Amino acid sequence: xxxxxxxxxxxxxxxxxxxxxxxxxxxxxxxxxxxxxxxxxxxxxxxxxxxxxxxxxxxxxxxxxxxxxxxxxxxxxxxxxxxxxxxxxxxxxxxxxxxxxxxxxxxxxxxxxxxxxxxxxxxxxxxxxxxxxxxxxxxxxxxxxxxxxxxxxxxxxxxxxxxxxxxxxxxxxxxxxxxxxxxxxxxxxxxxxxxxxxxxxxxxxxxxxxxxxxxxxxxxxxxxxxxxxxxxxxxxxxxxxxxxxxxxxxxxxxxxxxxxxxxxxxxxxxxxxxxxxxxxxxxxxxxxxxxxxxxxxxxxxxxxxxxxxxxxxxxxxxxxxxxxxxxxxxxxxxxxxxxxxxxxxxxxxxxxxxxxxxxxxxxxxxxxxxxxxxx
Amino acid sequence: xxxxxxxxxxxxxxxxxxxxxxxxxxxxxxxxxxxxxxxxxxxxxxxxxxxxxxxxxxxxxxxxxxxxxxxxxxxxxxxxxxxxxxxxxxxxxxxxxxxxxxxxxxxxxxxxxxxxxxxxxxxxxxxxxxxxxxxxxxxxxxxxxxxxxxxxxxxxxxxxxxxxxxxxxxxxxxxxxxxxxxxxxxxxxxxxxxxxxxxxxxxxxxxxxxxxxxxxxxxxxxxxxxxxxxxxxxxxxxxxxxxxxxxxxxxxxxxxxxxxxxxxxxxxxxxxxxxxxxxxxxxxxxxxxxxxxxxxxxxxxxxxxxxxxxxxxxxxxxxxxxxxxxxxxxxxxxxxxxxxxxxxxxxxxxxxxxxxxxxxxxxxxxxxxxxxxxx
DNA sequence: ACGGTCTGTCGAAACGCTTCGACTAAGCGC
DNA sequence: GCGCTTAGTCGAAGCGTTTCGACAGACCGT
Numbered sequence: 132x133x134x135x136x137x138x139x140x141x142x143x144x145x146x147x148x149x150x151x152x153x154x155x156x157x158x159x160x161x162x163x164x165x166x167x168x169x170x171x172x173x174x175x176x177x178x179x180x181x182x183x184x185x186x187x188x189x190x191x192x193x194x195x196x197x198x199x200x201x202x203x204x205x206x207x208x209x210x211x212x213x214x215x216x217x218x219x220x221x222x223x224x225x226x227x228x229x230x231x232x233x234x235x236x237x238x239x240x241x242x243x244x245x246x247x248x249x250x251x252x253x254x255x256x257x258x259x260x261x262x263x264x265x266x267x268x269x270x271x272x273x274x275x276x277x278x279x280x281x282x283x284x285x286x287x288x289x290x291x292x293x294x295x296x297x298x299x300x301x302x303x304x305x306x307x308x309x310x311x312x313x314x315x316x317x318x319x320x321x322x323x324x325x326x327x328x329x330x331x332x333x334x335x336x337x338x339x340x341x342x343x344x345x346x347x348x349x350x351x352x353x354x355x356x357x358x359x360x361x362x363x364x365x366x367x368x369x370x371x372x373x374x375x376x377x378x379x380x381x382x383x384x385x386x387x388x389x390x391x392x393x394x395x396x397x398x399x400x401x402x403x404x405x406x407x408x409x410x411x412x413x414x415x416x417x418x419x420x421x422x423x424x425x426x427x428x429x430x431x432x433x434x435x436x437x438x439x440x441x442x443x444x445x446x447x448x449x450x451x452x453x454x455x456x457x458x459x460x461x462x463x464x465x466x467x468x469x470x471x472x473x474x475x476x477x478x479x480x481x482x483x484x485x486x487x488x489x490x491x492x493x494x495x496x497x498x499x500x501x502x503x504x505x506x
Numbered sequence: 507x508x509x510x511x512x513x514x515x516x517x518x519x520x521x522x523x524x525x526x527x528x529x530x531x532x533x534x535x536x537x538x539x540x541x542x543x544x545x546x547x548x549x550x551x552x553x554x555x556x557x558x559x560x561x562x563x564x565x566x567x568x569x570x571x572x573x574x575x576x577x578x579x580x581x582x583x584x585x586x587x588x589x590x591x592x593x594x595x596x597x598x599x600x601x602x603x604x605x606x607x608x609x610x611x612x613x614x615x616x617x618x619x620x621x622x623x624x625x626x627x628x629x630x631x632x633x634x635x636x637x638x639x640x641x642x643x644x645x646x647x648x649x650x651x652x653x654x655x656x657x658x659x660x661x662x663x664x665x666x667x668x669x670x671x672x673x674x675x676x677x678x679x680x681x682x683x684x685x686x687x688x689x690x691x692x693x694x695x696x697x698x699x700x701x702x703x704x705x706x707x708x709x710x711x712x713x714x715x716x717x718x719x720x721x722x723x724x725x726x727x728x729x730x731x732x733x734x735x736x737x738x739x740x741x742x743x744x745x746x747x748x749x750x751x752x753x754x755x756x757x758x759x760x761x762x763x764x765x766x767x768x769x770x771x772x773x774x775x776x777x778x779x780x781x782x783x784x785x786x787x788x789x790x791x792x793x794x795x796x797x798x799x800x801x802x803x804x805x806x807x808x809x810x811x812x813x814x815x816x817x818x819x820x821x822x823x824x825x826x827x828x829x830x831x832x833x834x835x836x837x838x839x840x841x842x843x844x845x846x847x848x849x850x851x852x853x854x855x856x857x858x859x860x861x862x863x864x865x866x867x868x869x870x871x872x873x874x875x876x877x878x879x880x881x
Numbered sequence: 882a883c884g885g886t887c888t889g890t891c892g893a894a895a896c897g898c899t900t901c902g903a904c905t906a907a908g909c910g911c
Numbered sequence: 912g913c914g915c916t917t918a919g920t921c922g923a924a925g926c927g928t929t930t931c932g933a934c935a936g937a938c939c940g941t
Binding site: 509510511521522525527528531532553554556557558560561562563690847 | 926
């Protein structure tokens with residue numbers, strides 16, 4: 132392997148000159164630069180990552196800290212990871228996958244003190260997450276995926292659950308549905324303070340209230356059986372339901388089969404919309420699921436870019452961004468045929484001032500569902 | 507951050523002594539060792555990864571080379587990745603995720619010459635894969651996930667497709683099925699020489715022949731619609747079919763819905779077995795899919811361990827290992843009720859000598875399906 | 882008492898790069 | 912023509928480890 136010395140010798144310049152050609156840290160004349168470039172090409176020179184890292188104190192390695200999660204990653208997380216990896220790679224960085232047990236704070240501290248990571252992405256952030264404090268103390272620039280309860284001074288990217296739920300509810304209300312059941316994660320998951328479950332619960336209540344209809348939430352275990360059980364409960368408590376909004380990818384398949392078991396057709400009798408779902412999974416169902424498609428890989432990319440900003444100039448402002456899931460209408464949602472016969476329900480929607488819409492929301496006064504393509 | 511110098515000063519020894527305490531490369535007296543340990547603890551010393559890497563010429567970083575694949579990773583690949591990451595982490599190594607376009611050989615060469623990777627795992631290996639040659643030239647120790655056509659001198663781990671198909675077929679034949687259709691990946695995928703599609707195709711033909719029944723393979727696009735289409739073709743060509751074995755996770759859901767559309771019940775009228783499937787996905791279907799569960803995370807772990815062997819002692823023998831998917835019987839397979847009425851079909855199975863079983867196969871002479879738990 | 886092997890320790894030279902200070906010319910305003 | 916800045920280059924000092932050769936002493940058989 133050729134080193135910088137070899138290049139310098141061949142180009143008849145000093146090592147530092149070669150380095151400056153590479154990094155651009157100081158001006159180098161056109162002529163010299165070309166000589167050096169030629170020498171590098173001839174020797175097939177590649178800078179030695181470790182040496183560069185040691186000297187410059189920057190490893191060009193980013194850490195993706197994922198909790199060791201026995202049940203494994205879902206499609207959304209996977210998309211996130213690959214998105215982050217591509218973005219890092221495109222920027223000339225490497226992404227290391229570090230599984231750290233969520234409560235192995237010592238392990239995390241050790242990892243951080245090895246000075247191998249220029250920065251880190253923290254996945255599956257809890258509302259209260261000690262890992263954040265550990266990494267901050269260790270001086271590791273950080274971007275969260277998800278949010279802690281208190282986000283002051285922290286950069287994060289997360290799904291805009293509020294907007295996502297609103298869009299989903301607007302879609303269903305727009306189709307004439309009034310009795311909509313929200314199937315959330317399990318009761319214990321909610322009790323543990325799992326952010327997405329709590330945020331969507333509240334957003335659902337708010338969105339329904341804005342449309343003047345009553346919210347009903349049912350928790351469900353993350354499984355097909357859990358979904359079926361939740362459906363039974365749902366019919367107990369709201370026999371006239373015409374639509375189900377489900378947070379829970381596994382449960383939604385149980386709901387589908389539960390409906391079929393009751394002799395109900397989707398979407399003619401009951402509409403089903405799945406939250407935070409990947410197209411691949413949505414297409415598995417019959418009919419294919421109308422779903423809020425998670426911005427998995429975009430989240431990954433944005434998180435990496437935000438982190439890189441912090442690295443390039445440490446005065447960079449903190450980056451806090453929410454991305455909504457986008458509605459993709461497939462076969463599992465349709466007009467409500469049954470109870471209420473009233474036109475569409477646009478009026479209720481107007482009662483929500485446009486000011487409540489997130490930054491990039493459509494033109495003022497236009498309800499969200501019209502400003503977003505429903506391909 | 508404390509350095510080795512600080513530790514050495516505090517412990518009143520030389521830096522090299524500290525180093526020897528850490529690496530064990532030379533004997534150090536009990537007393538000194540404890541002094542040094544104490545100093546390290548007091549200063550909260552952590553070795554600097556880059557410096558160590560530069561001096562020792564070993565980065566303790568492994569690369570996971572995954573092709574940039576727009577349609578993303580499936581559950582099996584994801585499990586593989588997390589398995590590999592945990593194994594690496596447990597061994598004190600880091601795993602970097604390097605998305606490299608499958609035909610960007612220059613990019614790969616560049617990556618390899620940065621000397622950042624001690625070794626690499628190559629995912630989604632094709633039957634002909636130039637990346638292998640590139641990495642070998644660059645002198646990067648390598649373990650393949652999957653196999654090239656010619657595997658001489660190469661270490662790999664892969665799914666034992668042959669055995670997996672055999673076990674699946676044995677399960678169905680044992681249930682009395684005679685007319686079994688194999689739904690493979692798409693015709694173009696097969697034409698491109700995608701290993702798993704070819705290997706399972708051949709294994710299916712062989713397994714069926716051993717049972718004295720005629721094989722029928724239908725290619726299908728990787729989608730629910732593709733599965734439905736394949737099912738139509740299947741019924742055209744074999745109206746009396748009683749079982750479907752499907753390679754293709756997406757297609758299998760289409761097959762299920764296609765069967766329902768024809769008024770056929772699973773498993774009473776037709777049994778369905780899915781190949782290389784994760785439990786999570788299998789549970790989504792109704793009824794839950796009897797499936798060959800892929801050993802995703804075990805593959806990852808084993809691959810990493812094999813790679814580490816090559817690093818520790820470069821004389822290590824090449825490691826070639828196949829892991830079968832394990833049959834998990836759920837609700838989608840059952841006894842064939844319809845055409846043939848003959849007992850079970852054990853006799854045909856015995857014609858395959860046990861010698862063909864891989865290393866850890868059950869006791870000799872016992873058919874595979876009895877030696878494996880069917881929980 | 883004498884080489885000879887071990888054990889335990891040290892100092893210094895790498896490892897391959899970045900970066901700082903210094904120096905030389907050249908270009909500029911006045 | 913004077914000092915001043917600026918462009919372009921060099922040499923050397925790190926960065927924090929590992930590792931090699933050297934060496935002092937202890938322990939051995941003879």
